[in-house]
Amino acid sequence: MKPTRPLLASLLATTLGLCALSAHAADVTFTFTNLAPPGGVGVAPLWLGLHDGSFDSFNAGSVASGAIERAAEDGNANVLTSDFGAQAVGGLQTRLPGGPRFPGATSSFTLHNVDLGGSNRYLSYAAMVVISNDFFIGNDNAKQIDLAALAGGGSLSLALGGAGQVWDAGTEVNDFHDSLANGAFGIGGGQSMANQGTAEHGVIHAVLGSPYADFAGAELVPVNFDWAPLNFNANPAFGRLDISVSAVPEPETYAMLLAGMGLMGVVLRRKAAAVA
Ligand SMILES: [Ca+2]
Ligand SMILES: [Ca+2]
Ligand SMILES: [Ca+2]
Missing domain, CATH: 1.10.287 (Helix Hairpins)
Structure with missing residues (x-):
């Protein structure tokens, strides 16, 4: 025939x-870029988790978990990583490589064999913001960032750290004596070891207004210090997360x-x- x-x-x-x-397997490349102006905030290595929607890292108005406390106070996501590993069945996670990213710097990592159409469709992120005692960025709503539409390939850019989108973990009193990364900003004092500072016994809340106005230890700040670059609530979003997905045919x-x-x-x- x-x-x-x-x-x-x-x-x-x-x-x-x-x-x-x-x-339905994909390579997903995450690239974080610090968009803050010179003299603006730094961001600890970004923790990223891809899950089925069941992993909720924090709730505004509630006491922070030990995982968020360590991530927000010391820039250390080890507990967050182990919590995610234990709770997010089928989840995938990473931390962007390198140290804190200051203005203009980027960091990138690719996760392989991601199922954005199923068990890895929702993205959670978290990272400490410095200078601070316990400021962090992250998504409260576990299902806020749904990447299922990218399962077959594509790209997406997310703005991180816009006005009112930085959290105070409520775990450490805001005081330059015990804050992290003072040296990078020319401010004296600062934390010399992990978990150093006065317990706040508060709840997670958005940082509003001028971010550093209520900090104790003002005597450690040089005279005529330029606060404008650090005023993230008056500046555009200080971070961008670019997500690039390429589908991988399975065997x-x-x-x-x-x-x-x-x-x-x-x-x-x-x-x-x-x-x-
Ligand atoms: Ca939540
Ligand atoms: Ca605090
Ligand atoms: Ca501290």
Whole structure:
């Protein structure tokens, strides 16, 4: 029987269609860029988790978990990482490499075999903001950032740390004597070891207004210190997270692709024989 062009087109379409349907593993590259002006805030290595919507790292108005306390006070996401590992079944997580990112700096990492169509569709992030005692950025709503639409590939940019979007963990009193990263800003004193400072016994709340107006230890700040770059509530968002997704065909997809190509080869050979 002589195959027709529509049959060949149909085979090709079926092969490509099967590839598209089964392409639910992806490589996801995260790139954080600190957009603050010179002299603006730094951001600790960003923690990122991809989960099914069940992992909620914090609630505004509630006492912070030990994981958020350590992340917000010391820039240390170790407890957050272990909590996520224990609670987020099928979840994937990473911390962007390197140290704190100051204005103009970037950091990037790729997670492989991510199922954005299923168990990894929701993104959670968290990182300490410095200079501070316990300021951090993160999403309260575990399902706020849904990446399912990127499962087949694509990209998305998120603005992080806009006005009113930095949290005070409510765990450490705001005091330059025990704050982190003072040296990077030319401010004296500061934390010399982890978990140093006075317990606040408060709840997680948004940092509003001039962020450093209520800090104790003002005597450690140089005279005529320029607060404008650090006033993140008066500046545009200080962070951008670029998410780039490329779908990876799975082994069975390759098998189907090869089977489809083999079938097309048979058809083409029969067609050639029929023409001869
Ligand atoms: Ca929450
Ligand atoms: Ca505080
Ligand atoms: Ca401290």
